């Protein structure tokens with residue numbers, strides 16, 4: 001058995017650590033690149049959302065590299081996320097790949113339990129008692145790595161906006177993430193991350209107050225730089241601190257429904273969206289709207305709304321944000337993303353957006 | 367009283383039955399589905415971004431109806447027959463309301479009836495029907511004497527289909543969601559073109575949804591149920607029509623940027639590959655800017671393929 005999983009955001013660090021620590025053989029798909037995206041595009045159609053295309057590309061590359069068991073976190077209705085696994089299975093089977101599939105339920109119910117039981121029937125036979133015994137520690141290590149990874153990324157986003165040389169931030173972040181990936185124990189994880197944080201802290205700052213934006217939108221697009229065209233970095237290098245609305249760990253905590261604080265926070269956010277949306281549209285739609293209200297309440301300078309072209313809930317959110325921006329008086333940049341050659345256009349849009357936020361802050365724009 | 371009910375919603379059986387109810391209970395109500403031709407400029411909607419054309423069309427119809435009616439009915443369609451509608455329908459009344467609030471003049475004050483429609487069984491149907499009728503006609507409205515008419519029976523639909531196909535010796539399955547197939551603008555005149563070439567047309571809407579639902583269930587497993595009603599209609603129709611009607615060809619008519627169609631298309635192409643008898647299949651993607659000539663050319667080429675197969 002050789003398991004594989006999508007190469008997305010901090011999620012892959014989590015999955016890789018679990019496989020490694022539990023002694024389960026795995027194949028890590030190559031980092032998402034042009035070929036990954038092209039494979040996904042070629043085997044789907046123009047109206048399929050970008051995260052599905054990229055995950056499909058990841059899986060094809062992993063299967064080509066020898067993986068035989070695909071593990072993926074599932075989700076539910078009403079948008080397409082809940083059917084990603086079903087659709088990808090159809091495509092891979094039609095392409096003639098031989099693979100087994102395991103969906104980690106994103107929503108825990110009886111059907112999900114039965115599906116899981118069925119999907120793991122064969123896999124369980126191949127796992128040894130040692131794999132099972134090591135599993136709890138593996139999950140703990142994976143979880144700790146993911147949380148640290150997100151913390152490092154968060155700190156890097158803050159520092160990028162104020163660093164005299166933002167490229168130093170990228171250097172410390174990349175070396176920190178690489179060391180984190182290699183660390184094999186909880187103390188080692190803490191140690192390498194504290195080193196990376198110390199490295200980030202000693203970077204010289206220019207002393208200007210950075211612009212602050214909230215990045216909201218579809219989860220994968222917010223979290224994965226290859227999908228969002230590195231928007232966090234592009235903004236950071238223009239002196240903008242980006243606060244992300246989504247992290248993989250918060251999605252897992254939400255899905256497990258164990259963290260009551262988080263659930264309460266989500267309920268409160270839903271309330272914030274009510275002047276605009278009176279019903280849960282699905283995925284992150286209402287939260288994108290709510291987080292814009294929150295950004296206004298917290299005196300952010302703007303909101304960047306990222307989503308894949310053809311995303312149903314976020315297209316709705318974009319319409320709502322286009323009204324809310326005038327009502328609330330906070331600039332919004334809505335970016336439907338799909339093509340890989342959007343970089344230059346993005347830079348132009350972002351520069352104009354930064355100008356608007358700066359003018360607004362200096363009182364030249366009302 | 368003039369009541370607006372956008373024409374696009376009439377493609378749903380449930381809404382058509384509601385319309386019959388309104389006629390029966392309040393004959394004085396004049397229902398308007400299509401905005402009257404007017405010299406006034408149509409209101410410009412909020413940024414629609416890259417929304418699919420059917421949804422844009424729905425929002426634009428609702429907005430154009432607003433200045434011409436006393437009330438607008440845009441129910442929040444969440445679930446029908448136990449299956450979900452696409453997320454756009456959940457936000458439809460909110461987007462119409464946000465647009466309305468920006469209109470000049472009295473149209474801004476027109477009440478919007480946005481009753482939540484979440485129907486799995488007959489009990490839900492009765493409850494939601496009464497809620498909506500009371501929201502529209504007043505809280506005193508008595509429940510209609512007749513039970514909510516059930517969808518036409520399978521037998522009735524079968525007879526109607528037989529009538530429809532009488533005189534044609536070849537048929538084409540035109541698969542698509544109800545508003546794509548039924549709306550003359552969205553279907554780009556395909557039914558008329560096919561009929562003019564001597565083809566009878568079978569659509570998912572010619573069958574009882576429960577039959578299509580059963581056929582679609584063959585591809586479900588555990589939590590991985592195809593949860594959109596429109597998708598089940600298309601998947602079920604593909605299986606059902608191919609098995610029972612031996613069409614000369616299959617056309618899947620979908621909308622550019624439709625999230626539901628994007629996934630159904632993948633499943634239909636996969637099912638098509640597995641068909642024992644190779645029925646020609648074509649996917650036609652309609653969008654706001656599709657030109658009739660392109661559609662005619664595609665159809666001509668497709669019919670040539672069918673002719674080639676049937677005469678070889």
Ligand code: SF4
Nearest residue numbers: 049079080081283311
């Ligand atoms: S939220 Fe949008 S991009 Fe994500 S699965 Fe749903 S439709 Fe696709």
Ligand code: SF4
Nearest residue numbers: 418421452454624625
């Ligand atoms: S089902 Fe497709 S065409 Fe219909 S509203 Fe949803 S996205 Fe648009």
